[in-house]
Amino acid sequence: MVLLTETIPAGLRADDLTFARELAALADSISLPRYTASTLKHGLKADGSVVTEADTATELALRAAIEAARPEDGFFGEETGEHTGSGTRRWIIDPIDGTANFLRGVPNWGTLIALEIDGEPVLGVVSAPALGLRWWAQSGGGAWRQHGTAEPTRLRVSAVESLDQVSLSFQAVESWAKTGHLDALLDLCAEVWRDRAYGDLWSYMLLAEGALDAVCEFNVFAYDLAAVIPIVREAGGTCTDVNGVSSHSSGNLLATNGRIHEQIRSRITR
Template structure:
């Protein structure tokens, strides 16, 4: 992965932002997809803008996008795109959604961008280098005990079956009244900047989490599945998209123990 890759990832996020901002809290079309999730005109316009750049400048690379599927699926390098992670927040006029841009090589996330186009906040991480927030170093914070932790998740309604019990067990271990709901990818950026300690989710797809891994780990945190294993392209299928992000890696055993 080169500096040119990083520059291109930033340009992709810029292009998505240009497509999204004019539509935020404005007039746009929406519909429900086969999985019952919502998609808007802004989601599609942002992904189309990013894909056009990749196809013109990196025709041999693969693309995995939430809205327009996979291109060059056998390529060793894949650009993984989620134009609006948090479409419900976008629909509600809440600026806590984000555009996700990632590169995976051999199935492993090696570069990630979380971009909030309304607030113009951007986290960038790549393997082997520190994460930045708007160009300045970002760093997680230490968490001495679970009772001091801030826990975040997008929605408890997204947990299925026994996953609800696992989340509630962790929730009972953290600081009272320090549980944050909503935020999607934005929570992981906040974790990378030292404001949140734990993010716990399940049912995520590759486009939901690929960009998050380099951002969190480059800031000194850790991401794993609910068994404590590293995150890769197969986590969505093999582990049900169960993702755990920690600002302080020392708390991993505590969280896994709380989950039972």
């Protein structure tokens, strides 16, 4: 029997991880039937990003479930905004990370569920039902991956230490260009062994699994990052913004196996 949790950090309830995984199952039951559906309705938000009825329906269901089971907790979702709770706990939700993929029939999309306590994400669940995969972690309990109904396996980042052996996922060229980091990206890609843009949640999960060594992206928000950070950290990795600050609200994130973190960060910011 795989041990799913080891310790319960301060502020976490013993059943928070179980509850978060139940939320992921609820999200999957709403989003997956709508995936590739010919009747799916979609539009553009004010910022030009795509939103579908699946995004909204999923978030509304998760928000209702959280408000019913954890009425004292705060909530922050990409589609419905923020509700302030009575304490220091806040659930952060991205109902469908990778909405454009979802709309186009690319299976790299999923729901991100995080619990933040005192401003720090301490629990994360990432569910990608079209891939049949789910990942989760809570502080002190390790990071885990489950494929379908198989037994969960514990995750560990890679042991790569040299830039010429690094496999890097850089997400979107456009965001690097808009933030003035395109030259740094091109120089970095020339140094590493392999560069790809796997995109969205999957890049971070591949990092936690040890298949990638570094991921960096710009123009991101707390709901894009809060769930993936505990998983990467509990797998032994490091997450900061490009200035080295531990944050899920700086608008960018550098996540690595830890061994090459400062080497890559220094090249992005020089």
